[in-house]
Amino acid sequence: MLRIAVQSKGRLFDDTMNLLSEADIKIRAGKRTLLVESSNFPLEVLYLRDDDIPQSVATGVADIGIVGENEYAERCEDAEVICRLGFSKCRLSVAIPKEAGYNGTVWLNGKKIATSYPNILRGFLNRKGITADIHVITGSVEISPGIGLADGIFDIVSSGSTLVSNNLKEVETVMESEAVIIANRNLSEEKRHILQDMLFRIEAVKNAEDKKYIRMNVPKSRLQDIIGVLPGLKSPTVIPLADDGWCSVHTVLDQKRFWEIIGRLKEMGAQGILVTPIEKMIL
Numbered sequence: 001m002l003r004i005a006v007q008s009k010g011r012l013f014d015d016t017m018n019l020l021s022e023a024d025i026k027i028r029a030g031k032r033t034l035l036v037e038s039s040n041f042p043l044e045v046l047y048l049r050d051d052d053i054p055q056s057v058a059t060g061v062a063d064i065g066i067v068g069e070n071e072y073a074e075r076c077e078d079a080e081v082i083c084r085l086g087f088s089k090c091r092l093s094v095a096i097p098k099e100a101g102y103n104g105t106v107w108l109n110g111k112k113i114a115t116s117y118p119n120i121l122r123g124f125l126n127r128k129g130i131t132a133d134i135h136v137i138t139g140s141v142e143i144s145p146g147i148g149l150a151d152g153i154f155d156i157v158s159s160g161s162t163l164v165s166n167n168l169k170e171v172e173t174v175m176e177s178e179a180v181i182i183a184n185r186n187l188s189e190e191k192r193h194i195l196q197d198m199l200f201r202i203e204a205v206k207n208a209e210d211k212k213y214i215r216m217n218v219p220k221s222r223l224q225d226i227i228g229v230l231p232g233l234k235s236p237t238v239i240p241l242a243d244d245g246w247c248s249v250h251t252v253l254d255q256k257r258f259w260e261i262i263g264r265l266k267e268m269g270a271q272g273i274l275v276t277p278i279e280k281m282i283l
């Protein structure tokens with residue numbers, strides 16, 4: 001059995017549980033139970049504060065974990081980053097009062113910076129040769145300059161709206177982050193095997209994200225033109241129809257280019273276009 005540490009509640013929780021569910025790994029949602037076994041996959045889930053996930057994986061209390069890269073980097077624990085998951089995307093940035101005239105990192109010299117990420121901030125300041133006073137607080141970091149607690153902050157930014165509502169501006173982006181799977185470096189052969197099975201499923205789910213399966217009827221006379229605008233995996237599937245002048249074309253389209261391509265297909269005479277979501281895709 002493989003043990004995975006996941007955040008018990010918070011920003012990572014929903015996407016983590018959805019990912020396991022889409023990979024057909026069933027986990028009973030136990031509100032008060034902190035260790036829950038899957039009923040159909042050799043996995044048990046350990047619910048933790050995200051701060052504790054890197055250490056639990058490094059020490060082997062859990063075999064693997066799902067955590068923000070920012071938290072993993074801050075904890076300086078030794079684990080292996082296995083894959084990036086594409087959710088909880090954010091960045092760690094330095095921000096200062098909107099009205100301050102920023103002239104590069106030298107502005108930070110001798111200043112007091114509030115943060116929940118002292119190790120990452122210290123690394124950044126050292127690399128830039130800046131000496132500043134790092135003030136560690138665990139939350140509500142963005143309020144610090146406004147109440148005279150600090151000159152600037154170093155915290156998570158996503159849309160930037162928290163900065164704006166606190167009259168701050170982002171001046172340095174130090175790291176980009178997203179949720180990652182980390183693993184203990186000394187997993188047994190058996191556990192590596194379970195991990196590989198789980199990653200195979202996750203990859204199939206990820207491959208299918210933002211993809212649509214489309215089927216359409218196409219006049220044979222326009223078939224080559226239509227194939228020309230389809231990106232497809234390899235090449236589209238072409239199936240004959242009862243009507244000799246027509247065929248059915250099946251392919252996979254990326255959500256991002258979907259409407260543009262559909263428009264062109266229609267112009268070229270495609271009819272009866274059916275669009276269906278894809279659950280999993282094994283390349």
Ligand SMILES: Nc1ncnc2c1ncn2[C@@H]1O[C@H](COP(=O)(O)OP(=O)(O)OP(=O)(O)O)[C@@H](O)[C@H]1O
Nearest residue numbers: 007010011012049050051068071088089090156158
């Ligand atoms: N606004 C955001 N947009 C996108 N991702 C975010 C955002 N805020 C945080 N994250 C990511 O989600 C992770 C968890 O954030 P959350 O706010 O739930 O942490 P927390 O309050 O420390 O939780 P815990 O109670 O588990 O310690 C962060 O470490 C970061 O990777």
Ligand SMILES: O=P(O)(O)OC[C@H]1O[C@H](OP(=O)(O)OP(=O)(O)O)[C@H](O)[C@@H]1O
Nearest residue numbers: 011139140156157158159160161162163
């Ligand atoms: O750039 P934005 O989109 O505004 O996101 C950034 C904010 O999101 C997180 O806080 P969260 O909303 O999770 O609340 P918290 O302060 O309770 O952690 C983070 O700590 C920032 O404050």
Ligand SMILES: [Mg+2]
Nearest residue numbers: 049050051052
């Ligand atoms: Mg935390």
